[in-house]
Amino acid sequence: MPAYHSAFNDVPDVRLIGNMSALPLKTARMGAASPANPNEADIIDEALDLFRANSLFRNFEIKGPADRLLIILILFVSDCLAKIGSARNVPSKIEAGKMLNTLAVDNFPIPGDSTFPLNAHYASPSSRIDADYLRSYIQQARVELVNRLIEILYADGTGKPSKWWMSFQKRRFMNRSLG
Template sequence: MYCIYHSSLVDDEGVTKACRCQTDNVDGAITFFRANGFFKNFDIKSSTDELLIYLTFYINLALKRLEFQVCSQTSGRLLGVAYRPNGTPNKWWIAFAQRKFMNIIVPQH
């Protein structure tokens, strides 16, 4: 049986907050992101759970954008070393495409 990870922080009087939230909520959202990602429903028990849900959506969006950006940056920089300024392939780089890394063949998209 899986359990949704709720925020362990509750709205207590006397707790210092910035923008109505406690800083540990960000760490909690990051820690529980993968586990909470499996659930289709989330029973909101406190206002900090609402923030946890918002941060989970934000982390998901940020990861999607990071994946596109990382791949794009890598591809752009790789072009600069795999091909010479005149557009001809650099055989000392292109030849390594045929080699296995960690004895694994990476499927092409």
């Protein structure tokens, strides 16, 4: 059975940076991403929906530019779960939010940087302006992903993260990690 791919691979009129899509996001924050229709799913929703199924796969055939963004987001979800799981005490929703928001805005490599773990699959941005836009876009996507992930993890109201989600903290999609 093959891995699940992005439904946004064939969306027309999307900005490409290198060979990765910069898709619209449903967010109230100002940033590099263009606003998406709030009534439809965006790439963040898709990454959260496909995370558990795709984290079981070691191989992933990239079928389009949105798949490259999906890979980065799924790997970031893995890093978020690992960060919560490695905390000495089980963090509350507020503590986890602070911890993950810090992780989201920390300095991170983008495609083309020497420390980016998947450079073989990504093209570098063509200019410094594109690189700055890509960094800003990915940071905005990471912050939005953290906000939605926290709501999912702590949805049951017990003050502890969902055991179902936390069971995936040691799984590595494509045997990779962004951290």
